[in-house]
Amino acid sequence: MKTTTLTAWAMIILGTYYFIYGEPYIAKHYAYPFEHRATIEAVANTNKIPASLVAGVILAESKYKESAESDRGALGLMQLMPETAHWIAEQMNQPKMTDTDIKAPATNIQLGTWYLGYLMEEFNHNEVLALAAYNAGRGHVESWMEEYQWDKNFNDIDAIPFPETRLYVRNVLKYQERYEELYGQDY
Template sequence: MTRSKRAFLFLFVLMAVFFLINTPMVWKWMYPIKYEKEILEASSRYQVDPYLILAVIRSESGFQPDRVSKKGAIGLMQVMPETAEWIVEQANLQPSGENYLYDPVMNIHIGTWYLSFLEKRYEGDPVKMIAAYNAGPGKVSSWLAKEQWNGKRETIEDIPFGETRLYVQRVLYYHDRYQNIYSNMLE
């Protein structure tokens, strides 16, 4: 094969890949929705953006309900057992069994209730909510009070914890992706 034919073939393959990637089918394959019914139910019940729930689940567990973090967070939304106990009491939930954090339905309800709690605490500001979901509301409130971070999306790089900074960026990225791909499908 001549050099010009290889170059043409390479260019053709690149163009084909570009056009394939920009199809809705490929985007939906890259950003799947799992547990759609459960997410929509929790979203409606606790008035939380379903795309945010999807983004948190994708960031936290990659949709793996049996995921356990090094720190001990469990399930799809990676909820710490102590936080889950507090939420179960506050939200008057009725989990069945002691391994309820592994149950996708219960885990989604617990995590979504917590996002709703954080949404109220931070007056609907998703950036602060996401940061607090990762670092805890005490840390985020402290950063805001000490003016270490102003809580805005434009200043995420000022978040004092690198893990939280990357987490917020990742969740916002996934949120925007899911919203663009599935716009109006989940609402």
């Protein structure tokens, strides 16, 4: 009986230790990495958007794989189409870039975060609309707003016509919340 009681207490102590210290460690290192944190925080701050949102986009887009390239040709951590990256660079008064430049983590984060900030401004800081535009394109979101009479307060993710975009928006917002839980909201 004594051994059973000791074993039970040991399991309770180990379980408590895991949930307090182990689970966040595992989550941070495997499920929700935060590579390039200093760059993400600095660029997010410059563009007046939460770093947790940028981290969530990167996790959804590339799982932090720097060499990520989609079948459609999107490049880098934030999966930027070269045409979009060139347009962003032009808006930022930066020189024309090669695909290698676009894939470079610091550059990709800078361009992608600027674009996300641009979309947040365009859609009145509505994360659902901005993320839908990041995934499906501004033109689609603008046409949905017109067709379905969505306003800048739209938040019904289930009403987004593209299943992939619905899932994308849900995932990024879930990831953003988890990043805030693990790393704090003020980063």
